[in-house]
Amino acid sequence: MQFHYHNPTHILFGQGQIANINRIITPEQKVLVLYGGGSIKRNGVYDQVVAALQGYQCLEFGGVEPNPTKETLDKAVALVKAENIDFILAVGGGSVIDGAKYIAAAACYDGDGWDIVTGQHKIFAAIPLGAILTLPATGSESNSGSVITKAETQDKLSFMSPYVQPVFAVMDPDTMKTLPEWQLKNGIVDAWVHICEQYLTWPQGTMVQDGYAESLLKNLLVLGNDFADHDTNEWRSNLMYTANQALNGLIGSGVAHDWATHAIGHELTALYGVNHARSLAIIQPSLLRNQVDFKRAKLAQMGRNVFGLEASDNLAEQTIDAIEAFYNSLGVASILTSEDRQGQAKDDAVTALMTQLEKHGLNAMGENQAITPEESRKILMAAL
Numbered sequence: 024m025q026f027h028y029h030n031p032t033h034i035l036f037g038q039g040q041i042a043n044i045n046r047i048i049t050p051e052q053k054v055l056v057l058y059g060g061g062s063i064k065r066n067g068v069y070d071q072v073v074a075a076l077q078g079y080q081c082l083e084f085g086g087v088e089p090n091p092t093k094e095t096l097d098k099a100v101a102l103v104k105a106e107n108i109d110f111i112l113a114v115g116g117g118s119v120i121d122g123a124k125y126i127a128a129a130a131c132y133d134g135d136g137w138d139i140v141t142g143q144h145k146i147f148a149a150i151p152l153g154a155i156l157t158l159p160a161t162g163s164e165s166n167s168g169s170v171i172t173k174a175e176t177q178d179k180l181s182f183m184s185p186y187v188q189p190v191f192a193v194m195d196p197d198t199m200k201t202l203p204e205w206q207l208k209n210g211i212v213d214a215w216v217h218i219c220e221q222y223l224t225w226p227q228g229t230m231v232q233d234g235y236a237e238s239l240l241k242n243l244l245v246l247g248n249d250f251a252d253h254d255t256n257e258w259r260s261n262l263m264y265t266a267n268q269a270l271n272g273l274i275g276s277g278v279a280h281d282w283a284t285h286a287i288g289h290e291l292t293a294l295y296g297v298n299h300a301r302s303l304a305i306i307q308p309s310l311l312r313n314q315v316d317f318k319r320a321k322l323a324q325m326g327r328n329v330f331g332l333e334a335s336d337n338l339a340e341q342t343i344d345a346i347e348a349f350y351n352s353l354g355v356a357s358i359l360t361s362e363d364r365q366g367q368a369k370d371d372a373v374t375a376l377m378t379q380l381e382k383h384g385l386n387a388m389g390e391n392q393a394i395t396p397e398e399s400r401k402i403l404m405a406a407l
């Protein structure tokens with residue numbers, strides 16, 4: 024086992040923590056407050072930000088959409104450059120935080136910000152940013168990843184850089200009170216799949232990473248099964264912290280990763296607007312069944328240690344069924360309906376998705392690079 028692990032994000036966890044952001048952002052810094060469609064203005068989060076930054080020089084930019092687009096974010100990049108912004112405060116879910124990461128990097132680059140997403144331009148500078156999380160799911164608040172969509176070409180791609188890792192992340196579970204139930208359930212599914220992408224590969228003798236991943240998966244199972252308690256601070260706190268730990272680099276240190284479910288899922292979102300968690304619930308069971316021989320030992324380990332299944336010859340297959348049943352028990356459908364496909368025939372949808380995968384060079388995915396176009400097609404045929 025060999026790895027570097029450095030997570031510099033300062034975590035401020037718990038009720039009332041938004042008030043403490045002025046201990047980290049200094050009064051000399053000119054701040055851009057970035058937010059989405061306005062949920063923060065309706066639930067009191069915006070008012071808490073304004074109160075905490077009283078006396079600061081602040082500008083704001085709203086309207087970052089779910090699955091944030093380069094087209095919208097570029098307007099904020101122009102503002103940051105014109106106004107010499109020193110600090111970007113992202114207030115929202117993964118989309119706003121990912122958007123802030125793009126803006127922070129693109130504002131330090133003279134070319135087209137999309138070059139950063141495609142990797143054509145390597146980042147060596149970014150405006151510092153902080154996050155106030157209002158939707159636990161992505162882990163974006165304390166990781167270095169960002170997923171951006173170019174609406175013009177329906178490309179949804181990710182980039183990673185330590186320069187865009189948030190300086191701090193506020194996680195106040197009270198901000199979750201206004202989330203609709205389906206968003207909370209989607210958060211459970213997204214965090215779950217993040218853990219799977221870093222755990223469901225092959226046994227590598229990594230006791231710490233495996234043990235912690237299994238604990239986080241068990242938390243999500245309990246939170247899903249105890250969904251009736253979602254209106255309590257304890258339930259909210261546990262989901263918020265579990266989703267954070269699922270993708271902050273810790274369980275992924277020193278182990279093989281997969282991420283093929285996410286890569287294919289992003290194409291479903293880009294072409295059909297399927298929300299992120301559902302895209303994962305649609306792809307993952309089919310992908311695991313396709314790759315079961317490579318993943319058999321870890322699936323069996325997960326079946327035993329997370330679901331408490333008895334030893335059997337087809338434990339891996341039973342574990343996949345249990346995962347899919349868990350999503351369905353939350354009401355997150357694991358099939359793409361013809362309505363989702365906007366009436367398009369299944370074969371045509373598969374062809375369109377295959378064209379996207381090819382365009383993005385995704386022709387050898389997964390921990391073994393075993394998901395070739397041929398396997399992707401089989402996965403999509405079974406998933407759709």
Ligand code: NZQ
Pocket residue numbers: 058059060061062063066087088089090091115116117118119121157158159160161162163166168169170198199200201202203206213270285299
């Ligand atoms: O825009 P507003 O008005 O704020 O409403 C949002 C949005 O409509 C709403 N919302 C957020 N907090 C709320 C709230 N509504 C009521 N009360 C609150 N407290 O929720 C809607 C969805 O928000 P969004 O930020 O899009 O959701 P999520 O956090 O699931 O982020 C999804 C994006 O993150 C990317 C996804 O691909 C997708 O683009 N991901 C980022 C990752 C990363 N950076 O590490 C990893 C993930 O795998 C994922 O790919």
Ligand code: ZN
Pocket residue numbers: 161213214216217285299
């Ligand atoms: Zn995800």
